[in-house]
Amino acid sequence: MAMIALFVLGSIFSGYGQSVEKPIEQNCYSVLVGRGASVDGSVLLAHNEDDFGDQLFNWIIVPRLTHSKHDKFETLQGALIAQADTTYRYLWLDMPGMAFSDSYMNENGVTIVSNSCPSREDAPILTSGGITWELRQLMAQRAKSARHAVKIASRLISDLGYAASGRTYSIADANEAWMLSVVNGKHFVALRIPDDHVAVIPNYYTITEVNLSDTTNCIASPDLITYAQNRGWYNPSQGKFNFREAYGNPDALNHPENIMRMWMGVNSLQTRQFSPNESFPWSFKPSDLVSVEKLSLLLANHYENTPFDHTNGYQNGNPHENDPSTICATHNQYGFIAQLRNWMPTDVGCLWWIAPRRPCLHPFTPLYAGINSFPERFSMYNYQDAIKHHFDEIESMRVIAPNHIYYDFFDLTAYGDSISYINALRKRVVEKDNLFRNYIKRQEKFELETLALWVRDRDAARKRLTEYSIEGIEKSATSSLESLKSLKK
Numbered sequence: 001m002a003m004i005a006l007f008v009l010g011s012i013f014s015g016y017g018q019s020v021e022k023p024i025e026q027n028c029y030s031v032l033v034g035r036g037a038s039v040d041g042s043v044l045l046a047h048n049e050d051d052f053g054d055q056l057f058n059w060i061i062v063p064r065l066t067h068s069k070h071d072k073f074e075t076l077q078g079a080l081i082a083q084a085d086t087t088y089r090y091l092w093l094d095m096p097g098m099a100f101s102d103s104y105m106n107e108n109g110v111t112i113v114s115n116s117c118p119s120r121e122d123a124p125i126l127t128s129g130g131i132t133w134e135l136r137q138l139m140a141q142r143a144k145s146a147r148h149a150v151k152i153a154s155r156l157i158s159d160l161g162y163a164a165s166g167r168t169y170s171i172a173d174a175n176e177a178w179m180l181s182v183v184n185g186k187h188f189v190a191l192r193i194p195d196d197h198v199a200v201i202p203n204y205y206t207i208t209e210v211n212l213s214d215t216t217n218c219i220a221s222p223d224l225i226t227y228a229q230n231r232g233w234y235n236p237s238q239g240k241f242n243f244r245e246a247y248g249n250p251d252a253l254n255h256p257e258n259i260m261r262m263w264m265g266v267n268s269l270q271t272r273q274f275s276p277n278e279s280f281p282w283s284f285k286p287s288d289l290v291s292v293e294k295l296s297l298l299l300a301n302h303y304e305n306t307p308f309d310h311t312n313g314y315q316n317g318n319p320h321e322n323d324p325s326t327i328c329a330t331h332n333q334y335g336f337i338a339q340l341r342n343w344m345p346t347d348v349g350c351l352w353w354i355a356p357r358r359p360c361l362h363p364f365t366p367l368y369a370g371i372n373s374f375p376e377r378f379s380m381y382n383y384q385d386a387i388k389h390h391f392d393e394i395e396s397m398r399v400i401a402p403n404h405i406y407y408d409f410f411d412l413t414a415y416g417d418s419i420s421y422i423n424a425l426r427k428r429v430v431e432k433d434n435l436f437r438n439y440i441k442r443q444e445k446f447e448l449e450t451l452a453l454w455v456r457d458r459d460a461a462r463k464r465l466t467e468y469s470i471e472g473i474e475k476s477a478t479s480s481l482e483s484l485k486s487l488k489k
């Protein structure tokens with residue numbers, strides 16, 4: 001079996017150097033899980049944020065805000081959008097200076113992340129310069145549900161056009177999960193993940209067939225198919241319309257890092273084992289119900305127990321230097337698993353299990369939607385300044401914020417990459433797994449107690465959620481520093 005798999009991979013990628021004219025960067029990885037496909041009935045959204053270079057992210061709470069009828073929201077491109085009367089409170093993982101690297105969860109549990117998915121569009125139609133980064137911010141501010149977020153985004157894209165090459169947004173709440181694929185210009189398609197399905201997203205479009213008449217589960221540009229026909233990207237005589245093939249950038253579709261990360265995710269979650277040269281389904285039923293724990297392993301994956309584990313269980317070097325790149329990679333900035341449950345109030349029922357920097361070396365600890373504050377060293381800015389300075393040129397963020405908690409995690413991964421990786425991993429993996437399992441074990445009791453407090457005193461319940469969430473992150477950071485000291489002895 002191993003020899004067959006290696007032969008298949010070699011045949012697919014033998015012409016890679018000739019076929020890819022421009023490098024396609026690995027920028028993020030996501031998994032969406034419908035509530036009927038999860039162990040506990042929650043909607044799950046797993047995500048690795050990938051960005052090259054030494055980045056930093058701030059932990060920010062943006063409060064619910066009231067606006068006047070004259071207020072406008074101005075995009076980077078200069079478009080003016082009527083502001084909503086009230087914008088919702090949201091948690092914001094802010095990456096200063098980065099255009100597409102933020103994650104959001106609002107007070108309704110609506111969670112939004114995105115993956116770069118280049119399109120083949122070379123003649124986009126834009127109005128007032130279009131829209132890019134602000135799309136997810138506006139969804140977080142205004143959306144009552146994941147479906148509502150998709151409708152908000154569809155209106156903005158239809159009116160203004162999308163100013164970047166292409167992107168897939170993963171949008172979820174406690175009831176539904178949606179995949180929104182946006183093309184440069186004014187074309188898009190969004191599909192609801194069936195409740196008993198999961199979907200894996202690397203850095204190419206994964207949506208294939210589209211039923212535009214199914215308006216319950218599909219929201220799309222009305223001319224999605226006819227436009228592709230007119231551009232010569234789709235010929236009806238050759239079969240059913242395939243969005244991925246029609247609108248996707250061929251370099252992205254054929255890129256080894258995309259193919260292999262898709263292959264690993266699909267094969268990890270269901271029994272039918274695909275080879276890398278097959279066409280993968282955009283969504284599928286998992287072989288077993290999916291848990292937070294299972295997704296944590298996937299986000300930390302280096303092709304372990306496959307023919308493509310080039311380090312032989314870390315014996316032959318750093319797994320993050322694998323080629324093609326692994327799911328957990330050098331350029332991971334953070335990973336999280338959103339666990340969204342509809343049988344509890346959002347403050348308690350919706351949370352991020354978050355692992356700063358790299359999921360293979362740092363534990364996932366809970367960050368609840370109801371948290372009311374972060375300690376000072378979690379952010380460079382307050383929320384007003386974070387919005388104002390988000391795109392400032394920051395040459396050395398460490399000089400500006402030397403005590404930021406992110407560097408407690410960053411330093412361990414940097415040192416681990418500089419030494420024999422097997423030595424860095426053995427003890428550390430056990431430590432981080434123990435921390436994660438401890439919080440999994442404590443979760444049910446903690447939430448039952450917090451819900452009982454919620455009935456009596458919501459402010460006290462939010463204070464408890466805050467203390468518990470901060471405790472987990474601080475323990476993770478302390479553990480990272482202690483591991484670093486141990487390695488340096």
